[in-house]
Amino acid sequence: MGKTRKPTGTVEEIEAAFYDALSHADLDSLMNLWADDEEIVCVHPGAPRLVGHAAIRAAWEAIFERGGIHIRPVQTHAVHNMLTVIHHVIEEVQRGPNEPTDVHILATNVYVKTPHGWRMALHHASIAPGAIPDEPFHTPVLH
Amino acid sequence: MGKTRKPTGTVEEIEAAFYDALSHADLDSLMNLWADDEEIVCVHPGAPRLVGHAAIRAAWEAIFERGGIHIRPVQTHAVHNMLTVIHHVIEEVQRGPNEPTDVHILATNVYVKTPHGWRMALHHASIAPGAIPDEPFHTPVLH
Numbered sequence: 001m002g003k004t005r006k007p008t009g010t011v012e013e014i015e016a017a018f019y020d021a022l023s024h025a026d027l028d029s030l031m032n033l034w035a036d037d038e039e040i041v042c043v044h045p046g047a048p049r050l051v052g053h054a055a056i057r058a059a060w061e062a063i064f065e066r067g068g069i070h071i072r073p074v075q076t077h078a079v080h081n082m083l084t085v086i087h088h089v090i091e092e093v094q095r096g097p098n099e100p101t102d103v104h105i106l107a108t109n110v111y112v113k114t115p116h117g118w119r120m121a122l123h124h125a126s127i128a129p130g131a132i133p134d135e136p137f138h139t140p141v142l143h
Numbered sequence: 144m145g146k147t148r149k150p151t152g153t154v155e156e157i158e159a160a161f162y163d164a165l166s167h168a169d170l171d172s173l174m175n176l177w178a179d180d181e182e183i184v185c186v187h188p189g190a191p192r193l194v195g196h197a198a199i200r201a202a203w204e205a206i207f208e209r210g211g212i213h214i215r216p217v218q219t220h221a222v223h224n225m226l227t228v229i230h231h232v233i234e235e236v237q238r239g240p241n242e243p244t245d246v247h248i249l250a251t252n253v254y255v256k257t258p259h260g261w262r263m264a265l266h267h268a269s270i271a272p273g274a275i276p277d278e279p280f281h282t283p284v285l286h
Binding site for chain 1: 178182183185188189190191192194215218221224225249253264269271
């Protein structure tokens with residue numbers, strides 16, 4: 001598929017490359033970030049789940065026909081071990097003038113360590129009510 | 144907190160215990176299934192995200208005031224390594240007579256291996272349109 005360079009780097013760099021590929025509607029770069037596993041899962045807000053490379057690629061291709069999506073992940077919470085990083089982010093989306101401001105997007109991004117480096121195994125995005133909160137639901141970290 | 148027995152077993156057993164605790168509105172058993180990490184995340188359908196034990200417990204407690212929830216996870220897709228299991232399931236919910244049948248619930252359940260055994264690190268549930276599909280978005284597994 002993609003002829004772009006295979007991505008390497010930390011999970012933070014892979015995640016930055018993911019949102020960068022979205023902003024440039026760069027399908028090959030985007031798909032290169034995913035693990036080589038047909039059980040990978042992608043859920044777009046309010047849409048059915050997609051399993052495997054072909055289904056995930058086709059959905060992003062359809063989205064990219066309308067151009068890139070400018071998203072900044074904020075308020076990241078992470079659980080990690082040596083082989084997996086679970087990021088939960090709020091997606092700060094650059095909105096058009098007619099788009100709603102009374103909802104925000106929550107996303108779970110899971111990365112697994114593969115022989116080729118860190119790769120995305122799951123992206124699950126969904127809509128939550130209200131504007132982006134100022135972390136009101138966060139219990140203070142005590143350690 | 145909970146005085147119930149600490150859960151042990153496979154990820155499949157921990158997941159079964161999770162949905163069993165939901166069905167019995169058993170808050171202590173439910174919370175014992177989570178990793179001892181203040182970065183754990185729980186997202187209920189259409190609700191803001193919850194981070195940490197106290198916030199997650201409080202939300203389930205409020206839900207359980209209306210009784211247990213009878214959910215059967217179906218169509219599980221899994222990505223796993225030695226330290227983490229990512230389950231993506233469709234939640235088949237036992238509905239009341241007035242509840243909608245034109246949506247279904249998608250859930251990401253992530254389990255991490257801890258010194259106490261497998262524990263839940265993330266539960267992200269969201270609503271997708273339509274009745275439960277018959278895996279129409281699944282690319283056939285070739286290996």
